[in-house]
Amino acid sequence: MKIIAIGRNYAAHAKELNNPIPGNPVIFLKPDxxxxxxxxxxxxxxxxxxxxxxxxxxxxxxxxGKHIAEKFASxxxxxxxxxxxFTARDIQADHKSKGLPWELAKAFDNSAAISNFLPKEQxxxxxxxxxxxxxxxxxxxxxxxxxxxxxxEQIIAFVSQYITLKKGDLLFTGxxxxxxxxxxxxxxxxxxxxxxxxxxxxx
Ligand code: MG
Numbered sequence: 001m002k003i004i005a006i007g008r009n010y011a012a013h014a015k016e017l018n019n020p021i022p023g024n025p026v027i028f029l030k031p032d033x034x035x036x037x038x039x040x041x042x043x044x045x046x047x048x049x050x051x052x053x054x055x056x057x058x059x060x061x062x063x064x065g066k067h068i069a070e071k072f073a074s075x076x077x078x079x080x081x082x083x084x085x086f087t088a089r090d091i092q093a094d095h096k097s098k099g100l101p102w103e104l105a106k107a108f109d110n111s112a113a114i115s116n117f118l119p120k121e122q123x124x125x126x127x128x129x130x131x132x133x134x135x136x137x138x139x140x141x142x143x144x145x146x147x148x149x150x151x152x153e154q155i156i157a158f159v160s161q162y163i164t165l166k167k168g169d170l171l172f173t174g175x176x177x178x179x180x181x182x183x184x185x186x187x188x189x190x191x192x193x194x195x196x197x198x199x200x201x202x203x
């Protein structure tokens with residue numbers, strides 16, 4: 001299983017980090033060792049002083065495909081969940097300034113919190129899904145998938161030109177504005193279309 005993540009897929013988030021709006025999806029990978037499941041706590045790593053949360057809608061790939069045409073792309077995912085793309089923003093900023101890759105900031109152990117998944121048929125119009133992240137009872141991020149710069153189908157078509165998608169792969173589809181730092185003892189609750197899917201603590 002691999003985790004493919006899209007950066008800068010919501011214009012307001014690209015803007016808050018002073019990044020340009022991309023012409024193609026910006027992608028990066030997280031290894032399977034990044035997966036943090038079952039609402040287990042996230043332990044702040046020692047190598048960073050600035051771990052950020054990024055709540056994202058996550059697609060689960062249901063069959064293998066490469067060079068997938070956009071018009072068939074919706075057949076390649078059958079379940080949707082929520083994830084947190086934990087990011088060591090201090091390391092990312094340093095590496096960005098030096099033109100270095102982002103892996104140490106994005107791909108570290110447990111950097112991809114992943115909820116249980118729901119069948120996509122249960123969620124109604126997938127292009128209009130509300131999702132949000134609350135921390136300690138305060139709303140921190142609120143998104144709607146209608147604001148994605150690249151649709152699920154465009155992302156799948158684009159990525160599969162380069163990387164074969166396999167059953168069980170996960171696709172993080174980008175975060176809306178409002179990212180920020182997590183602190184020890186924070187309690188994160190993530191909701192997708194009214195379903196509370198994430199509920200875990202920072203340790
Ligand atoms: Mg992200």
